[in-house]
Amino acid sequence: MAIGVERVPVGIRLPSAMPRMVRVHQRFPRPRLDDIPAAVRTELRRLDLRTRLRPRARIAVTAGSRGIRDIVPILRTVVDELRTAGADPLLIAAMGSHGGGTDEGQRRLLEHLGITPAAVGAPLSTSMDTVELGRTPSGFVAYCDRVAAGCDGILAVNRIKPHTGFSHPFGSGVMKMLGVGLGKAPGAAQIHQQGPGQMAGAIREIAECVIGSGRVLGGLAILENAYDETARVVGIAPDRIPAEEAAWQAIMPRLPGMPVAEIEHCAGPPRGVTATPGGGATLIYRAQDLKNYCEVRLLARGGRVVSFTADYAAPEFLGLRDGANYCGRIFQACLR
Numbered sequence: 001m002a003i004g005v006e007r008v009p010v011g012i013r014l015p016s017a018m019p020r021m022v023r024v025h026q027r028f029p030r031p032r033l034d035d036i037p038a039a040v041r042t043e044l045r046r047l048d049l050r051t052r053l054r055p056r057a058r059i060a061v062t063a064g065s066r067g068i069r070d071i072v073p074i075l076r077t078v079v080d081e082l083r084t085a086g087a088d089p090l091l092i093a094a095m096g097s098h099g100g101g102t103d104e105g106q107r108r109l110l111e112h113l114g115i116t117p118a119a120v121g122a123p124l125s126t127s128m129d130t131v132e133l134g135r136t137p138s139g140f141v142a143y144c145d146r147v148a149a150g151c152d153g154i155l156a157v158n159r160i161k162p163h164t165g166f167s168h169p170f171g172s173g174v175m176k177m178l179g180v181g182l183g184k185a186p187g188a189a190q191i192h193q194q195g196p197g198q199m200a201g202a203i204r205e206i207a208e209c210v211i212g213s214g215r216v217l218g219g220l221a222i223l224e225n226a227y228d229e230t231a232r233v234v235g236i237a238p239d240r241i242p243a244e245e246a247a248w249q250a251i252m253p254r255l256p257g258m259p260v261a262e263i264e265h266c267a268g269p270p271r272g273v274t275a276t277p278g279g280g281a282t283l284i285y286r287a288q289d290l291k292n293y294c295e296v297r298l299l300a301r302g303g304r305v306v307s308f309t310a311d312y313a314a315p316e317f318l319g320l321r322d323g324a325n326y327c328g329r330i331f332q333a334c335l336r
Helices: 036-046 071-084 103-112 174-179 181-192 196-212 238-254 260-267 326-330
Strands: 058-063 088-093 130-135 141-145 153-159 216-224 230-236 272-276 280-288 293-301 304-313
Touching (some): 036 071, 036 216, 058 071, 071 088, 071 216, 130 196, 141 181, 141 196, 174 181, 174 196, 174 216, 174 238, 181 196, 196 238, 230 238, 260 280, 260 293, 260 304, 280 326
Parallel strands (some): 058 088, 058 153, 153 216
Antiparallel strands (some): 130 141, 216 230, 272 280, 293 304
C-alpha cells in the first residue's frame, strides 16, 4: 500500500509500486569537552590576562543572540576568571540589530537564552548607543557599543561556524562579533547593505579596525560538533584573531572522516603512531620552529580519521603566547 495515498490530490496518478524505502541513521564524529569550565580557564590563561590587566579594570564580555548550548557556563567561567585576574567584568549585548534593535528587545532575547546577570554573575548592558572607532580603507565605519568602547578592554566570545550568507574561512564567529555584533543597529545595517560577495570583506575590514583600536583583549572561540555539543574552546590573542579563526574554521570540519592514506599523501608520514584500544591508532603530526609549536594527534579507525586534538604553544622566552595557527600549516596541502 502506498504511504500517504489518501493525501494525493484528485487527478494525480501514482505508480503501481513505490520504490523500496530504508531507514538511514548517519553517525558523525563526536568530539566533546567533558569539563567545559576547565577548558575555558585553560584557554583564557593562554591570554595571560593577569599580567595585562590593571586592578579593577572594566572588561566588556560579549553576549550574542545565537543559541549556543553551553553559552551560560562558558560566560560564567569567563566572568569568574576575569574576576580572579582582578578585573571587573560586564556583559555587553553584541547582536547587531537582533531583538528588534531595541534595548529591551535584546535584553529579553538574552534572557530567553538563559543569559541573565544572575545566571552569569555580572551586570548586563543592552544599550543601543554606539561610537565610531575609525574607518576602514574601503570607507566602512567601525561602529562599537558605547559602553564597551568605554571599558578598559573587550573580550569577544562567540561560536565559530560557517555563515549562511557567504563563504569565507572565518565564517560566523569572533570576527563577526567584532565587526557586526558590537556595531549594534548601525553596524548591522551597514553590513546588510552589502551583497554576499562583499559582506565577508566588509566584516573583516571592520573587525580588524576594531582590533587595531587596541581595545580588544582577545577572543574565545567556541567550536561545536555535529550534535551542537561543545567540542573545543580556543583562546586567541587579538593580533591573531583573523588568521587563527580562519585556520580553525578550515581544519575542524575537514580532518574527521578523511582517509588516513590521503592525509599521509598530502601531509607526509606522521612523526609517530601509537595503537589505541579497539583496533585504532593515533597518528602524531608535529611542527616546530623558533616561534611556534604544534602537535596534532589524529585518532584513526578503519583507515579514516575519527577525531583529533591539537596542543600548541610558543617559547616563553620569545614573549609569544600561542601558535595555534601553526597547526594549519601541517595540513595546508590537504586543505586546498
